[in-house]
Amino acid sequence: QLQRCNGEMTIEKLPDKVLQEIFSYLSPYQVLLVGQVCRRWKSIANSPSLWQYVSFRPNYGGIQVTNQDYFMHLIGTRFTELRVTELATDLITPNILHEMAAKCPRLYALTLDFSTAMQLHDFTDLQNFPSRLHSLTICLSENIFLEGFLRKVYTFISSVEVLHIIGTYEKVEDEEEEVYETVNVHKLKQYMPNIRVVNLWGVPFITDDHVDAISSNCAHLECLCINYCTKVTGSCLRLVLQRCRKLRSLHLAHATLDDKVMQTIEWEKTRIEELNICGTELSSDTLKLIVTRLKNLT
Known part of the structure; x- marks a missing residue:
């Protein structure tokens, strides 16, 4: 009292x-x-229980880290109960990731923001990575290839069920500009056997072939988002919907969907409850056909 x-x-x-x-x-x-x-x-403010959800991405309202050595000290003291965190490019280092793996056992959601990267750190000595993640978000750079980094973490991400890959759609000014496949999405997915949600937002190199490859051996997939992936026409969807019987949520906003392709899909045989096709310029006939065939739409 x-x-x-x-x-x-x-x-x-x-x-x-x-x-x-x-x-x-x-x-x-x-x-x-x-x-x-x-x-x-x-x-009281230093209590670890108050530091469970922290962003270190100052460009998006997060905390600015100015001293990495002191930050590493805090990982083992103030951030021991960390559950959700976001790391800016300069904080994605072998030492920091190693400390988080060792000192943050409750960490289940991690965002790695490479979007402003001009050059990656040397990950040759990276031997440890958070291994109990439920959700992993990777923000891509326009021209920095991540395979060298990902090769070091593949064996630690088998627990991931939710994968977000945020592309560079907003940065692309010229549609004819050369686009680099900066991450091997199919290979990344292979190390996540329990994946339930795949969100590829504005990834400029994603095509129907990529989506088709992602859906293979992905029986648990419940939600697929390929919003703003402008190279996707929908030709992959028939096979995707046949393979992923648990798929209930499908997001195709601003994809370059083809009317004829979308009309040939047997929508009535799917379990789709949520469908986002805004900004796709599908004809009214196609829209009517899809909506009337979806029996489980909510």
Whole structure:
């Protein structure tokens, strides 16, 4: 209970556990600020339980890390209960990934942002990587190939069920500009036997052949997103829907879908409950045909 001081309730009298509960509603940046109020608040603000969901991508509202050595120290003290985190390009290093693998056993969702990378770190000595991930997000660079890095982590990602690959759609200004296949999506998927969700957003090199390859031996797939993958015409969908019997959510927004191809698909035999085909310029006849055949649409 709150104690009274001069007839008024004061925040100084709140127990540490109550203050910690209050701080849990603050953003990581706000927790840093309240930690500057006094020594007691700083001690509470440093509690690992307040640092379970943290982004270190300053371009997207995350915390800016200016001292990597001190950051590595914090991984083993303040961030031991980390569950969800996002790393900017300069923080994706062998040492930091090794520390997270060793000191953050509860980490289940990891975002690796390579989108601003001009050059990768040397991952030759990378021997460890978080191995209990449920979700992995990779933000691609326009011209940095990730195979050298991924080759080191393939054996650690078998637990991943949700894969997000964020492409460079928003950066491509010229449609005829040369596009590089900066990640081997099919090979990456092979090391994720339990994958349920695949989200390829705005990946400029993704074609129907890639989607077809991804769907092979992917019996647990429930959600497939290929929004803004403009090289996808839909020719892969017939086989994808036959292979992935559990597929319920299909997102094809702004793909270059072909009317004739979409009309030949046996939609009535699928379990699709959610379909996104906005911005695809399909004809009204095709839209009517698809919608009327989808028995499970919600």
